[in-house]
Amino acid sequence: MLFTVRDYHPDDFDTIWAIDQSCFDPEIAYSRCELRTYVRYPKAFTLIAESAEIKAQSATAPMNNSSAEDRLTTTTPTSASSVLAFIVAESSRGMGHIITIDVRAAARRHHIGSALLETAENRLRTAKCRAVRLETAVDNASALSFYKRHGYDVIKVIPHYYSNGVDALLLEKNLLS
Template identity: 35%
Template sequence: MWTLREATSADYNGFYHLDQQCFPPGIAYSRADFRAFLSQPHSIALLAEGATGALLGFILAGQRRRGELHYGYVVTIDVAESARRQGVGRALLFAVEKHLREEGLASIRLEVAVDNLAAQQFYEREQYRPIGRIPRYYMDKIDALVLEKSLL
């Protein structure tokens, strides 16, 4: 079994290592990327850990403003290969959505690579819908789909 908790700075090195396993170079975040994001106001970092304290997955999210629009934003969800298809990603996503809903936000967005069909199917099951596309978003060659979910 596993539990969810808020991350501390002691967890961030584990985030980096898991992200390197989950995503290829050019898509995986650097340590500097993690530090920059986690230092932003309203950043959310939650993790799932196993009974032994092993990192099974994490989610980074926050809030964005574009003019009058204010919405939640998922930076990344990473789940260790050994913990996939056990509800870890869904629980992490649900916890962030709940937090953002309690903050009064009406929607949440994220980007997903057009060639990452497993992730697209996961988000579709969780009621995320495409609202746009960003050309050459990943590694300056792979398009991203912009997905959104209402939190109302």
């Protein structure tokens, strides 16, 4: 699957909110207000993975096996159906935080999440973050496996983190090594 990574544009909001709703149970998915707050947060950034196959008119050459930074473009959105995934991350006081990473079900297992995560980590390194943290539900085995493959370690369990009472795992990755 060919795709490019670009910065978020406000026209993407309805699409990324719909993706978030499809990726998480209703009791833990972000409300429109919550997600809008995160994408507007001054210390945060949002990256979009967009299908190069659907977005054929893009002037950027799509890449499949290139580095995450090579896939970063500055194009604006063309259609909701071309958005495959997104990530929201923030940096504060030398620490990065992945707020959410959401990939449409049909786009999973195509290295899209990996490209978004790597691009976000590179941006956090540039912002002088020494590490990045994130939370995932203790019962989300596929997410835990994904993050461990990318060098994240479990730091602790956060009891009753989600509104449905499920605990979260706090994970961290050193960005200096």
